[in-house]
Amino acid sequence: MAEFNQPPASSPAPASDDPLQDPALLRRLLRAKDRMDAASHEAWPVERLAAVSGVSEAHFARSFKRAFGIPPHRYLLTRRIEQANTLLRDTGLSITEIAFATGWESLGTFGRIFRDITGRSPSAMRREAQAAMQQLDRVPACVLKAAQRPDLTIAVLEKRRRVAKGTFRPSTKEVS
Incomplete structure (x- = not known):
């Protein structure tokens, strides 16, 4: 019966579930951004940036674009x-x-x-x-x-x- 109490998958998530309001995620994204700033001459594939941030590659790419307005590349x-x-x-x-x-x-x-x-x-x-x-x-x-x-x-x-x-x-x- 619990499945009837959950909102449908197409409904938007509540604002409190917005991952960009998570201070820990923002700190992780800023850590990756700072690393790119400090060593922009190095190769920074999404895999490396995600590892620096401690999140998955897809989550990193989506979150970075939402936080900073442009993709990491x-x-x-x-x-x-x-x-x-x-x-x-x-x-x-x-x-x-x-x-x-x-x-x-x-x-x-x-x-x-x-x-x-x-x-x-x-x-x-x-x-x-x-x-x-x-x-x-x-x-x-x-x-x-x-x-x-x-x-x-x-x-x-x-x-x-x-x-x-x-x-x-x-x-x-x-x-x-």
């Missing part, structure tokens, strides 16, 4: 592109050295993804950043990094398809 891409932007702006490293230092296994992949996300090639980004260096010297690094954070609300491949079809709308992300 896109989050890692944003960190790698941010780091590459910083190195392009602040160092004299070659683009190849920057690609490998930020975790890319192929210079071609780095260049293609960098262009897809930022709209400019790494060398063009370096020229622009160095030309604007005097104006940016007074801006705190954390503010500069946040302003230059790539917008990855849609997947890079989807963005590329939309550009090819001419249906891509520019980002509505506000940049001050």
Whole structure:
């Protein structure tokens, strides 16, 4: 008779059962996010992130996207592109050295993804950043990094398809 007292499987779970309200899960997700931030040049497959968080792979992927708004792989891409932007702006490293230092296994992949996300090639980004260096010297690094954070609300491949079809709308992300 107990099965008649349970809500049907299609009914939504009560708000108190929301896994993102579980502080322990949020701490675990933040632990994985912090590890990606600290070592974004390393490979971070979902299996490894789930192990760091102590949850299953599927649960981790779903929970991470719900908590932070983007899947773990896109989050890692944003960190790698941010780091590459910083190195392009602040160092004299070659683009190849920057690609490998930020975790890319192929210079071609780095260049293609960098262009897809930022709209400019790494060398063009370096020229622009160095030309604007005097104006940016007074801006705190954390503010500069946040302003230059790539917008990855849609997947890079989807963005590329939309550009090819001419249906891509520019980002509505506000940049001050």
